[in-house]
Amino acid sequence: MYKSEKLANSLKLLIENGTWKANEKLPSLRHQAELSGFSLITVMNAYQELEAQGLIYSKEKSGYFVVAQQPANDEQNQNVTLNAKIEINSTVFQYLKSIQPDTIIPFGTAFPNSQLLYSAKLIQTLGQLARHRLSYEQTPSLPPGNFALRKLIAQRYCMQGIQTDPSDIVITSGGLDALNLSLQAMTQAGDYILLQQTIFYGAWQAAERLGLKVITIPEHPEHGIDLNAFEQAIQKYPIKVCLLMLNCHNPIGFTVSDEIKFQLAKLLHQYEIHLIEDDVYEELHYDHKKPLSMKYFDQQNLVLHCSSFSKTLGAGFRVGWVYAGKFSEHIQHIQLMSTLSVNSFIQNALVEYLSHRHYEKHLKTLRSSLERNKKQFYAYLTEHLPPVCKIAYYPSGYFLWIELPEYIESVYIYQLLLARNISIAPSVLFNANFAKQNNFLRINCSFDFNDRIKFALSQVVECIQYAINNPSVRS
Known part of the structure; x- marks a missing residue:
């Protein structure tokens, strides 16, 4: 010893x-x-x-x-996990490099099918603005971003009952930039933050880059987030800030109910803990009513709300924002030393596009397409996957979260499929504790259900069945 x-x-x-x-x-x-x-x-x-x-x-x-x-027999407390040293960046980098080739069928990508995203009206607006250089060359491009765009975003908050001023908004280079800037503004190396046990890998990457210690809590099988574990974690550790995804969670897909969000807001207030909310999928719901963000329940200005146009208008439009409130100035200072500013031409185009209600029409069509495609994927996989596999289906977004038997690592399935030019997202990308939950995978279901996609799904089923039938080669 x-x-x-x-x-x-x-x-x-x-x-x-x-x-x-x-x-x-x-x-x-x-x-x-x-x-x-x-x-x-x-x-x-x-x-x-x-x-x-x-x-x-x-x-x-x-x-x-x-x-x-906590008492030794408290099972939920055993699920509160300290991740003192995060090492996930190299894993994510290698994964993203592996799925880049155009020949890959991208079931592993985090972005919706690009054929559903790029609005013809927006492309037309871009062309019109490009012919009038003064319309964007003379627009200030420094933080906090285009005032007209911030005003339009503020109006969208107000429509949900969240009183918002444009000065509360900082325009960022996409949703991930909003998360990174917010986390950097609120933490220092060595601070404790709280994450869901399974969450978008960008949160883990940010924690690693900033030298943060991560406390994780498990997902609740019914409510999405375990409030008991949440309270135990903030009682046990000096949590500086929480970073959570509560609407259309990536990768699992659930949306937390308003009642649970209300209870969560009460805990944030009680313990004076700040929350960074990753809400980039907020518009991709299938119901008529948009789910409420945590900002709606925030009476103490403890929530920083981060979102983006990238998941609704295309990866090329890397324009996001953070509802920063009292942290606005600090985030702008950090932004000046890092990403500096967001493309003023794209910001102007979004102002023109949003002002004429084109966005609402586009969202309606996009949601309908995503719902149809996801249901077709789900029906096929439900019919063809072995009964030992479980599929989490939620009425929003475009991801399916598949649970394999515990003895099968999803990385192995990823490797088998990559050799066939098909990508999936293994669960090691979403949980820095590699000893847990290695038997899950995420599939992007945003693609039209044509013969090519159907054949690729048959390959997914075949590889999973092969791993189940051949225990000697599946690890």
Whole structure:
């Protein structure tokens, strides 16, 4: 046993027998080295081991403190997980590189089928503006972005009962940029943030880049988010901010009910915790009523709401925004040192397009197409997949989340299909704890159900069936 392990075990006993109380500060690294006789490096490794076990937590420039322990028989508390060191960027990079070729059938992409997105009216507007250079060359392009565009976005919030001023909005280079800027504005390296156990890989990448420690909570099988686990996590750890996806969740697909969102807002207020809401799929619902964002329930200005036009108008229109409120100035300062500004030509085109109600007509058609295609994918997979596979279907968006038998890793299915020029998204992209939930995969269902797509789906079924029937080669 290493010296650091011996020291960690000794210190663990002091916590478990109550010698060190909840939230009590531990001796500094140097003082502990003097007390124990071990080197500074050994003490640091021991503290990091205790932190990884969820027994202590660190505060920037303050030291280490004892975590408030929950009863040992509390099953939900066991699902609250500390991810002290995130290493997912290289995995995501290799995956995205692998699915780039045009020959790949892109069931693994996060974007809808481009044939459904690029509105003819928007393309026409772009052409008209391109012939009038003064219409965009003289437009200020610095943060917070085009005022007319921010005003139109603010009006869309107001239509949902969320009183919004254009000064609350900062235009960003897509939804991911909005998330990154928000997270950077609200955290420092070493801070604790809270994520859902399974969530869009961009959140994990941001946490890794910023050097954050991630606490995860499990998804609730009925409600989407587990409020009990959420409260236990923020009681146990000094959470600086939460980053959650509650509408048309990627990759699973659920939308959290208004009642759960209301209860979540009460907890945010009670514990004075900020929330960054990733809501880039907010417009891709199938009902007549758009789902409410957490901003609707936010009475204390604790929520930063991030969204984008990329999932509705195309990946080429990388224009997003963050409803930043009191953080607007800080985010603009960070933006000036990073992405700088968003293309003023595209912003002007969006202003013209949104002003004439073209967007609402486009959204109506897009939702109808996505709903039709997703139902066809679901019907085919339900009929042809082995009964041991489970499919999560929710009435929004364009993803299906498939659960394979526990003994099959979805990365293996991804590799089999990639050799056949078909991509899927394995669950390792959405959960930085690779020891859990390796047996899920996400399929993009936004494509028209033609013979080519049907054949590709048959290949997905064939590869899954092969893995089930050949246990010696599936890992």
